[in-house]
Amino acid sequence: MKARVIVTLKNGVLDPQGKAIEGALGGLGFGDIASVRQGKVFDVELTGSDKEAAKAELAQMCEKLLANTVIENYAIEID
Amino acid sequence: MKARVIVTLKNGVLDPQGKAIEGALGGLGFGDIASVRQGKVFDVELTGSDKEAAKAELAQMCEKLLANTVIENYAIEID
Amino acid sequence: MKTAVIVFPGSNRDRDMFHALELITGTRPASVWHTETSLPDADLVIVPGGFSYGDYLRSGAIAARSPILKELVKKADQGVKVLGVCNGFQILTEAGLLPGALMRNAGLKFVCREIELETVNNATSFSNAYQKGQVWRCPTAHHDGNYFADAETLKSIEDNGQVVFRYANGTNPNGSINNIAGVTNAKGNVLGMMPHPENLIEDLNGGTDGRLLFESLLAQAA
Amino acid sequence: MIPNDIKITPDLIASHGLKPDEYERILKLIGREPSFTELGIFSAMWNEHCSYKSSKKWLKTLPTKGPRVLVGPGENAGVVDIGDGQTVVFKMESHNHPSYIEPYQGAATGVGGILRDVFTMGARPVAAMNALRFGEPNHPRTRHLVSGVVSGVGGYGNSFGVPTVGGEVEFHSSYNGNCLVNAFAAGLADADKIFLSEAKGVGLPVVYLGAKTGRDGVGGATMASAEFDDTIEEKRPTVQVGDPFTEKCLLEACLELMKTGAVIAIQDMGAAGLTCSAVEMGAKGDLGIELDLNKVPVREENMSAYEMMLSESQERMLMVLSPEKEAEAEAIFKKWGLDFAIVGVTTDTLRFVVKHNGETVADLPIKELGDEAPEYDRPWVESPKRPVIAAADVAEPADYAQTLLKLVGGANGSSRRWVYEQYDTLIQGNTAAAPGGDAGVIRVDGTRKGLTFSVDVNPRYCVADPFEGGKQAVAEVWRNLTAVGSEPLAATDNLNFGNPEKPEIMGQLVGCIKGIGEACSALDFPIVSGNVSLYNETHGEAILPTPAIGGVGLLPDVSVRATSSFKAAGDAIVVIGG
Numbered sequence: 038m039k040a041r042v043i044v045t046l047k048n049g050v051l052d053p054q055g056k057a058i059e060g061a062l063g064g065l066g067f068g069d070i071a072s073v074r075q076g077k078v079f080d081v082e083l084t085g086s087d088k089e090a091a092k093a094e095l096a097q098m099c100e101k102l103l104a105n106t107v108i109e110n111y112a113i114e115i116d
Numbered sequence: 117m118k119a120r121v122i123v124t125l126k127n128g129v130l131d132p133q134g135k136a137i138e139g140a141l142g143g144l145g146f147g148d149i150a151s152v153r154q155g156k157v158f159d160v161e162l163t164g165s166d167k168e169a170a171k172a173e174l175a176q177m178c179e180k181l182l183a184n185t186v187i188e189n190y191a192i193e194i195d
Numbered sequence: 196m197k198t199a200v201i202v203f204p205g206s207n208r209d210r211d212m213f214h215a216l217e218l219i220t221g222t223r224p225a226s227v228w229h230t231e232t233s234l235p236d237a238d239l240v241i242v243p244g245g246f247s248y249g250d251y252l253r254s255g256a257i258a259a260r261s262p263i264l265k266e267l268v269k270k271a272d273q274g275v276k277v278l279g280v281c282n283g284f285q286i287l288t289e290a291g292l293l294p295g296a297l298m299r300n301a302g303l304k305f306v307c308r309e310i311e312l313e314t315v316n317n318a319t320s321f322s323n324a325y326q327k328g329q330v331w332r333c334p335t336a337h338h339d340g341n342y343f344a345d346a347e348t349l350k351s352i353e354d355n356g357q358v359v360f361r362y363a364n365g366t367n368p369n370g371s372i373n374n375i376a377g378v379t380n381a382k383g384n385v386l387g388m389m390p391h392p393e394n395l396i397e398d399l400n401g402g403t404d405g406r407l408l409f410e411s412l413l414a415q416a417a
Numbered sequence: 418m419i420p421n422d423i424k425i426t427p428d429l430i431a432s433h434g435l436k437p438d439e440y441e442r443i444l445k446l447i448g449r450e451p452s453f454t455e456l457g458i459f460s461a462m463w464n465e466h467c468s469y470k471s472s473k474k475w476l477k478t479l480p481t482k483g484p485r486v487l488v489g490p491g492e493n494a495g496v497v498d499i500g501d502g503q504t505v506v507f508k509m510e511s512h513n514h515p516s517y518i519e520p521y522q523g524a525a526t527g528v529g530g531i532l533r534d535v536f537t538m539g540a541r542p543v544a545a546m547n548a549l550r551f552g553e554p555n556h557p558r559t560r561h562l563v564s565g566v567v568s569g570v571g572g573y574g575n576s577f578g579v580p581t582v583g584g585e586v587e588f589h590s591s592y593n594g595n596c597l598v599n600a601f602a603a604g605l606a607d608a609d610k611i612f613l614s615e616a617k618g619v620g621l622p623v624v625y626l627g628a629k630t631g632r633d634g635v636g637g638a639t640m641a642s643a644e645f646d647d648t649i650e651e652k653r654p655t656v657q658v659g660d661p662f663t664e665k666c667l668l669e670a671c672l673e674l675m676k677t678g679a680v681i682a683i684q685d686m687g688a689a690g691l692t693c694s695a696v697e698m699g700a701k702g703d704l705g706i707e708l709d710l711n712k713v714p715v716r717e718e719n720m721s722a723y724e725m726m727l728s729e730s731q732e733r734m735l736m737v738l739s740p741e742k743e744a745e746a747e748a749i750f751k752k753w754g755l756d757f758a759i760v761g762v763t764t765d766t767l768r769f770v771v772k773h774n775g776e777t778v779a780d781l782p783i784k785e786l787g788d789e790a791p792e793y794d795r796p797w798v799e800s801p802k803r804p805v806i807a808a809a810d811v812a813e814p815a816d817y818a819q820t821l822l823k824l825v826g827g828a829n830g831s832s833r834r835w836v837y838e839q840y841d842t843l844i845q846g847n848t849a850a851a852p853g854g855d856a857g858v859i860r861v862d863g864t865r866k867g868l869t870f871s872v873d874v875n876p877r878y879c880v881a882d883p884f885e886g887g888k889q890a891v892a893e894v895w896r897n898l899t900a901v902g903s904e905p906l907a908a909t910d911n912l913n914f915g916n917p918e919k920p921e922i923m924g925q926l927v928g929c930i931k932g933i934g935e936a937c938s939a940l941d942f943p944i945v946s947g948n949v950s951l952y953n954e955t956h957g958e959a960i961l962p963t964p965a966i967g968g969v970g971l972l973p974d975v976s977v978r979a980t981s982s983f984k985a986a987g988d989a990i991v992v993i994g995g
């Protein structure tokens with residue numbers, strides 16, 4: 038089973054990377070960008086087949102490792 | 117307009133971060149993980165409203181900056 | 196020998212490089228700000244270490260798109276020698292001047308440690324003062340130095356003798372494929388390397404092994 | 418947006434860390450009820466972190482003067498003469514609570530803060546150290562904290578480009594719920610080009626430089642002075658994120674600007690950024706300051722005056738500039754991609770006036786905000802001295818080799834290479850001795866001179882006998898500096914203790930300061946800067962008293978120095994000392 042976890046910065050948390058990318062895109066002539074925020078994606082392959090169980094487990098993984106819940110949110114998608 | 121760009125490593129490209137996460141998750145007792153690959157996500161806000169034009173522009177941004185096409189693939193999603 | 200060093204916002208081993216070049220060549224290199232669109236007349240252009248643009252997005256990615264890089268590509272095509280060290284190496288690969296890519300260290304941590312390098316090809320402008328097979332000390336300090344190239348590219352750079360320096364005696368600090376520490380372009384006038392020869396050039400540094408690299412270039416220019 | 422006319426209730430006052438009698442003092446001072454923003458400003462200025470209200474009385478007893486001391490405590494960092502018109506500028510500062518909540522960012526912004534303190538004075542940072550303390554190695558949080566803190570220290574310092582030349586790492590159960598992250602930085606400046614925070618001249622522009630203001634750490638300075646309890650989870654979103662890239666640009670821009678002669682006064686924005694920096698600049702210069710918050714570059718929408726005044730967003734500076742150099746200054750900042758905004762003006766009213774959306778949200782007497790901050794002579798009891806253990810009382814080990822292995826294999830005796838290999842120790846090309854010896858050594862760029870650095874304290878000694886422990890910490894740093902052959906110049910301190918409202922903790926603080934003072938006097942080793950971190954407790958349990966001492970020494974010729982490695986087989990080994 039394939040799952041995708043997307044981890045993004047919480048609102049209001051400074052994103053120096055996003056800001057630098059914004060600037061660089063502007064410098065390359067892309068004019069109509071209002072903002073860029075950068076996050077992480079994890080493509081996880083699981084051996085089980087129970088989607089609900091997988092979802093719960095992935096949430097655990099996020100809480101314990103994949104996301105820094107102090108400053109990040111996470112979202113889980115399962116194929 | 118909000119768009120999301122997902123950049124992932126090409127198949128066959130070694131992913132030290134994914135590997136380390138795999139190991140760490142195993143260490144935390146998550147047993148049924150076959151593999152983890154880490155990528156990046158960019159949440160881009162654009163000022164325009166033409167979706168097709170935006171898609172083309174985002175593809176350009178990926179080619180020129182957001183992805184290193186030597187090792188990475190990209191995918192674009194528009195709300 | 197006339198030299199120039201390109202400085203980006205976030206470059207931080209530019210000062211080390213100015214110092215090394217001045218000490219070894221006797222003249223201070225020209226300093227070129229990243230927004231400039233032309234390079235001074237120089238035998239050697241250096242892209243120094245650091246964290247250009249914070250190394251946000253990918254190490255070297257944003258710097259590789261700055262105005263001065265277009266000019267650098269032109270000069271490199273004309274045969275001017277270009278040396279990229281650490282972040283400079285990352286920038287040159289991102290700019291397409293060198294093959295491959297530099298990924299996160301296998302250990303995932305920043306590593307500042309002295310390693311050993313073997314000069315595997317001493318027939319380049321950057322390595323002629325070393326013996327072939329000579330093993331020498333060199334400091335490293337990086338987070339993203341894990342060299343990667345796909346199988347085909349790897350074969351071609353190995354076959355062409357583009358691999359100039361390899362980590363020796365099990366000192367590979369970052370997991371680089373084939374222990375690659377420094378590669379040139381096909382023509383041999385552009386070299387990128389992760390370790391810092393500019394930090395081992397005088398007694399204060401505890402050795403002078405890094406000097407030979409600059410002396411190779413000096414011998415060429417003479 | 419949070420309005421400014423929120424009703425001031427006892428709960429609100431308490432949640433700002435102000436005691437009822439402190440609030441009474443505010444009422445008396447301004448003759449009316451403060452606005453919400455004003456309450457925030459008082460809470461920032463009067464908390465332990467900014468006012469040193471519990472420690473001031475004792476800090477005053479430390480020796481701070483000497484023939485080489487050019488600037489002592491009270492500025493962003495201390496300044497010490499190293500001859501030939503050159504100076505070394507240094508300080509140490511804690512980021513304990515933020516590092517416990519978010520180890521990477523907490524440690525990173527701690528390093529960022531101390532670097533800013535140094536370059537605010539006009540000095541280019543040339544060396545860094547860090548003193549770290551964690552709980553027991555097998556405590557569930559320790560691994561996470563160690564790995565986050567170390568990579569945060571490295572992540573910021575490496576990117577900024579300053580070599581880390583020393584530090585310490587120790588483990589003890591008293592730090593299980595409260596790790597310590599103390600960061601030291603030193604820079605070089607010419608003696609005639611030191612910049613201070615005292616504003617001069619009426620009607621001059623007050624300029625904001627650096628990164629934009631967000632809601633980061635709003636209430637952070639208040640948090641740093643509050644004991645930890647289980648509500649800490651709720652305080653999380655106030656985490657500040659560091660941006661070493663912006664800081665590096667800020668360094669280059671500031672140094673470039675200082676060369677133009679445009680800078681009259683400069684102050685970095687640390688805890689409670691805009692409030693503390695503006696008040697300090699005005700109060701020191703006997704001037705008023707008027708700020709217009711609509712001019713402040715912001716990162717988020719709908720920020721209230723309260724939030725802007727208390728934001729701890731990193732990588733920001735406040736300056737008073739010569740008006741005729743304004744355009745030149747702005748050009749330099751634009752070149753480095755930084756925000757530049759004139760946000761206020763100096764006045765002769767001695768008032769701190771803050772305007773937002775056309776409304777005056779604060780109007781306070783500027784000198785009293787600092788000078789009239791409460792100062793306590795907190796009750797203290799002498800710590801009971803632990804008995805001295807004589808060598809004869811300790812049984813001889815059955816197997817010396819085993820005991821040795823146990824010592825060097827233990828968490829506190831093992832090599833620290835794992836830590837310092839994550840720090841760039843060589844950058845700038847002047848490192849003569851990287852971590853691993855008694856003191857780090859760098860060459861003073863362009864000269865033969867060398868500077869030496871060491872940080873040390875033994876908290877076990879301090880808990881056993883605060884006075885002796887304080888003395889010992891100074892002595893050990895002194896020894897580390899002399900062991901490489903340098904002349905010790907001056908020191909900085911970072912006093913990490915528990916809750917000073919408890920007489921036994923206050924007793925530890927007093928004892929350690931007395932010990933430090935005595936040792937520094939005896940050795941002519943003045944304290945030129947420092948930082949106090951109190952309330953390092955979890956569930957009422959205090960950390961061991963941990964007064965970290967950072968010292969700086971001078972080598973006339975960097976090539977003539979001693980190193981700690983044995984040089985040849987057959988050499989005699991000599992033990993000297995008492």
Ligand SMILES: Nc1ncnc2c1ncn2[C@@H]1O[C@H](COP(=O)(O)OP(=O)(O)O)[C@@H](O)[C@H]1O
Binds near residue numbers: 840852
């Ligand atoms: N956090 C750190 N950062 C940099 N260097 C460190 C750190 N911790 C320890 N070191 C270095 O490791 C060496 C050994 O540390 P330590 O055991 O505390 O030394 P000592 O017992 O001589 O004070 C010293 O050179 C010290 O500077």
